Amino acid sequence: MYLTRALHRSLQQQPDEIVTIFRGRRRSYREFCARVARLAGALQALGMRPNDRVGILAQNSDRYLEFAMAAWWGGGVLNPVNVRWSVPEVVYSLDDCDTGILVVDDQFLPMADGIRATARREPVLIHAGDGDAPAGMLSYERLIDDAAPVPDAERGGDDLAIVMYTGGTTGFPKGVMQTHSSLWCGTLQRMADTPPLKGGRVLHTNPFFHIAAIARVLMQFIAGETHVILPSFEAREVLETIERERITELGMVPTTIQMLIHHPDFPSRDLGSVQRLGYGASPISAAVLEQAMEKLPGVEFAHSYGMTESMIVTTNPPGNHGSTARAQGLHLSAGCAGIGIEVKIADAEGNEVPRGTVGEILVRSGGVTPGYWNRPEDTARALRDGWLHTGDGAYMNEQGYIFIVDRIKDMIVSGGENVYSAEVENVIGRHPAVAMSAVIGVPHEKWGEAVHAVVVLKAGAQATEEEIREHCRAHIAGYKCPKSIEFRQALPLSGAGKILKRDLRAPHWEGKARAVN
CATH class of the missing domain: 3.30.300.30 (ANL, C-terminal domain)
Structure with missing residues (x-):
């Protein structure tokens, strides 16, 4: 399986359907795929070879999704840079996995000189903005206009697809590797538990450098749905966009849910199009969840627990957010192991502990990372006897529901x-x-x-x-x-x-x- 396969299906079956909406800019699958094929050709002309890492330091946009797909279409590996990092942190990630091309949008232009001056290998910088490219940078739009389209490289299976940097217990970020196969597997596992809404319009506000956002993006591409994109979360703009674009599904974290439902404009906006709210990334308090369900009656709530090393571990579907399940406290659990995923609660030696006993969450599935970039010792610590050691402390009840109570990792x-x-x-x-x-x-x-x-x-x-x-x-x-x-x-x-x-x-x-x- 290769990640661009989803584009070929949509191009065949619904070429004129809208795939991305960003600040009034709308692109059909026909336009999107044509731009991806030309951008992939431009990246190859700039020196990207199979398995080469290419990065992007940018807020969410339609161009972000084009670049991700173009990297894979051209045979490269995506390095989505954390937009909250300082210049030294950004440079560390570029140096660590030898990223040779970096897309930078207007928001992060002030960091460009520092990156160029301190990176071990000065990256080719591409400006993804609507104005002229600054001196020393190439224009994203000009590259697409001038390039010839190239065939899809169709790299897939165990070929590396992405390197995502997460904090390290030693004090240095680690590059979590995910292959085309592992991302496909994790995405389908999520979709199997909570199927996409037919004809869905999904609003993206979680930053695309996060695994949760990448998972949501891949789900919508596979389902052939429409991506409505905002650069970042701002409650008023989210409410306006839901009403204007008739959003059917939201993906949020507990803090943004809280900000949304307490915003002064919330009561006056027409949010009737919303059918589902998926949440995750951190535990949610009972009070916030109860308030959200009260203020969004008729909306399905679905929770998933995962991490960069494993896109999905457990799911807590809409059925567990009803009154009966809430009375049992199931809405505050992390749910049960997802389809095709093995989970156990284990002691320090990896032995499963009795139900109700706190231990570490261990997971085994096709969606687990093959390891960390150039960190064999860290890989060996995290992946032991075929199990990913998550570092999260939890207990499992008799029905297989997992309740996270602590963190074993620091x-x-x-x-x-x-x-x-x-x-x-x-x-x-x-x-x-x-x-x-x-x-x-x-x-x-x-x-x-x-x-x-x-x-x-x-x-x-x-x-x-x-x-x-x-x-x-x-x-x-x-x-x-x-x-x-x-x-x-x-x-x-x-x-x-x-x-x-x-x-x-x-x-x-x-x-x-x-x-x-």
Whole structure:
């Protein structure tokens, strides 16, 4: 299976149907596929060979989807760069997987010079905007206009399709590899549990560099549906777009659901076209879910749990959001293993634990990553005896429903974004006044969890909270920087000298049923 196969089907069966809508710009499948074939030819002319990595640093747009498909059509591998990263983080990902071509939109033009100056291999920069390309950059539209279309390379199966960077427990992002086959498998598994709506119009607001957004994109391409795209989430524009474009399905994270239903314009907008709301990326609180279901009567709610390493692990379908299922608490579970997916709750040795006992979620399926780019040791730790060790702590009830209660891996989820403590600690540790630090997640009403740092200063040294934050902002993305900082004389240590983060977290999570939010 190759990812562009979905385009060939739609081109054959519905060439004049609209595939993308972005800020009033509408393209049919006929137009979209013609542009993809020419852009693939332009990328090949710029030096892209089979399995070469090409990147994009841009907000959501129709061009983003064209570029992704053109990369695969031309035989390349997509590197969707995290738009919240700083220049050093972006350059790290480009260098790590040797990305030779980078598309940049208007929003991120100020980063172009820094990327060009510091990348180990200066990438060919393509400007994806409506105006003239800046000096030293190629025009996205001109490349398409001037290129001849090329045949689909039809790379598929175990050929690499994408490298997606996620935080690392060692403090450096890891490139999660997914093949054409694994992405196809994960997408079909999601579609089997929650079939697409016939003639659906799906609104994309989750950033396309996320696996959840990529999964949603692939589902709509396979189903031959219409993608309605916004650059990012802004509640008023989302409400206006739902009403104007008659959106049938939304994909959101708990924080954006909360912002949407509490927006002042919410009651006055006609949202009657919406049939389904899919949510995920982080646990949702009972209060937010109940409010959303009350304010969107007649809308199906569906939840899925997955990660970059495995697009889909469990699904919680609309049936589990009805009154009977809610009375059993099933709406707050992560659901059951998806179709064709094996899940077990295991101890540290990988042995399955009794039902109701907390252990680590392990998953095995065709949609699991083959590993991390150039990181054999990390791959060996994550993939053991054929099972992906997720690092999430949970228990399974007698009916097979999974309830996530903790994180075994040292990760914080803030507003749907993964933050690995080690990465933040490494940056804090570079501050000349810091002796040691520990970064934990604490409950936050809006973002679910917030990054909290506990810092020990060197003897005689001084530093303020703002100085530590400013230091962090210079090296890592804003969402990774500590929202709160406390200074201590010492950190709690185990007999082996390991920082006892559970002791640091305990006061913040006291009285809560689970240690994730």
